[in-house]
Amino acid sequence: MTGIEFYTNSHIISEVDSMRQKLGTLAKQYRATSAIIVTDTGISNLGYVDIAQQSLEEAGINVVVFDSVIADPPIEIVNDAIKTARDSNCDLVIGLGGGSSIDTAKIVALHPNNFESINDILDQDVSEFDRLPLFAIPTTAGTGAESTFVSVITAQDGSKKAIYTPNILPDVAILDATLTLKLPRHITAATALDAMVHCVEAYTSRTKKNPISDALAVKGLQMLWSNFEQVMNQGDDIEARSNMLLGSTLAGIAFVNSSVAAVHGLSYPLSINFHVPHGHANALVMCGVFSFNLSTAAPLYAELAHAVMPSQTADLTDLDAAGLFIAELRKFLETSGLKYRLSELNITKQDIPVLADIVTNTYARLIATNPKDMSLEEVTNIYKEIL
Structure with a gap:
């Protein structure tokens, strides 16, 4: 170590x-x-x-x-x-x-x-x-x-x-x-998914992953995952809100000591060029990035899946558990009320080359911490998948 x-x-x-x-x-x-x-x-x-x-x-x-x-x-x-x-x-x-x-x-x-x-x-x-x-x-x-x-x-x-x-x-x-307590539903959703991304990227960082941040990332993700639907449907539940807030803090401690990665790399140009709020931008690209990473990071995603869905993943292979994990995150996004296609945010096919170029040049440091390298073409394809 x-x-x-x-x-x-x-x-x-x-x-x-x-x-x-x-x-x-x-x-x-x-x-x-x-x-x-x-x-x-x-x-x-x-x-x-x-x-x-x-x-x-x-x-x-x-x-x-x-x-x-x-x-x-x-x-x-x-x-x-x-x-x-x-x-x-x-x-x-x-x-x-x-x-x-x-x-x-x-x-x-x-x-x-x-x-x-x-x-x-x-x-x-x-x-x-x-x-x-x-x-x-x-x-x-x-x-x-x-x-x-x-x-x-x-x-x-x-x-x-x-x-x-x-x-x-x-x-x-x-x-x-x-x-x-007064957070609108869409901000509750976007910030919660942002915090989940922090946990996942902290846990899978290839440069600074460590046992302390791992433990915090897992616990933070468990708190966020298990309370997400409750705060979405019952926003005045103070216990659920408290759990989400502490889970977010644990996620913050985890990622700042281990690093975020390509989800943030692909989200930043959406915020800068199209003013998509940061948490929403992370939520938009997370499943595309995680799916791309499967060939390298499936065992790590599977570990997170076992932590948040132990009964559903007990008998699954790493690849299947990781796939279910990503599918559930996608379901969180799709049921959140947030827009989850770039086209819904007035981003067009013609915008994608510019976005991809920004990622691979300005935010190359975030690709470097991702569990799997990304080329310009691969970044472009991830954007195209969510167009």
């Missing part, structure tokens, strides 16, 4: 209503005097920012709110958030929302360092940068951003850029399922 380095938060809380009850107390433990809440207008409109602000102010902490984050946050938005934090002399950064808000907060936490724009540090090693205390409070059960040390932002040329270092791993992750 090769050596393992493994990172996760120093403090994870998974408890209903924990943001209201514990945020202020936790902030005081980090000696915070002025906190910035990084979020988006949707979260503000739901009243969640008010709850967080009240908890912090009751603990004697000044609060400034930056709620201008948008999906796939561009550099300009991140720079605006940094300026807000600097102008207010914030000494605690809180990411509240989905992956975009939390990823933005991770970069805002680096603001004490001397740089004018994120452009100045995109290609730098920021592992030794000073960082403010950083809390992450997810409002979706999907990205796992609360427990990852990667921040994905959109560069000025439209490409996705990643800052990847344990230095931006949140100190505290607060998993409060009450914040996911």
Whole structure:
């Protein structure tokens, strides 16, 4: 076995209503005097920012709110958030929302360092940068951003850029399922399938797969798989929501320590070029990628199948168990209410060569971690299968 380095938060809380009850107390433990809440207008409109602000102010902490984050946050938005934090002399950064808000907060936490724009540090090693205390409070059960040390932002040329270092791993992750109760059905589905992809790609990574991430990926997938239909059909089930949220966090810890792969490679151009939300984009391409990988990864997919469907797969060969696993994932997608053909999203046959070229060039690093190599032609064929 090769050596393992493994990172996760120093403090994870998974408890209903924990943001209201514990945020202020936790902030005081980090000696915070002025906190910035990084979020988006949707979260503000739901009243969640008010709850967080009240908890912090009751603990004697000044609060400034930056709620201008948008999906796939561009550099300009991140720079605006940094300026807000600097102008207010914030000494605690809180990411509240989905992956975009939390990823933005991770970069805002680096603001004490001397740089004018994120452009100045995109290609730098920021592992030794000073960082403010950083809390992450997810409002979706999907990205796992609360427990990852990667921040994905959109560069000025439209490409996705990643800052990847344990230095931006949140100190505290607060998993409060009450914040996911108002999620619309389609967002519940997309984020849940996103988290399942994280588990599967973590478990099958050919570069950084390790026993610790394997264990978390399996447990995370079991929690997500067994609660998916319940949260889709009974969205106010707080226990199911809690299980989905914790499963998503376990998935995040797993994949950031082992890597994601070709599903993400094929999904990124859909998000960048056609504004398909990240979780939905992952769900669109996952079964095509997993089917392509069968000749190499069937034993690993079979192990996951046995973990989530033990009775149905007990007597099956690895190939049959893996096939059933992929078929069930496809069924999850098809019954989710999400669009599952590219053509339904106004993506045409003529767009596919451009998409495939982006995958094999810009995101070659994600093909490198996939269990099986992919050529330009093979990427093209996967897109064509879901057209």
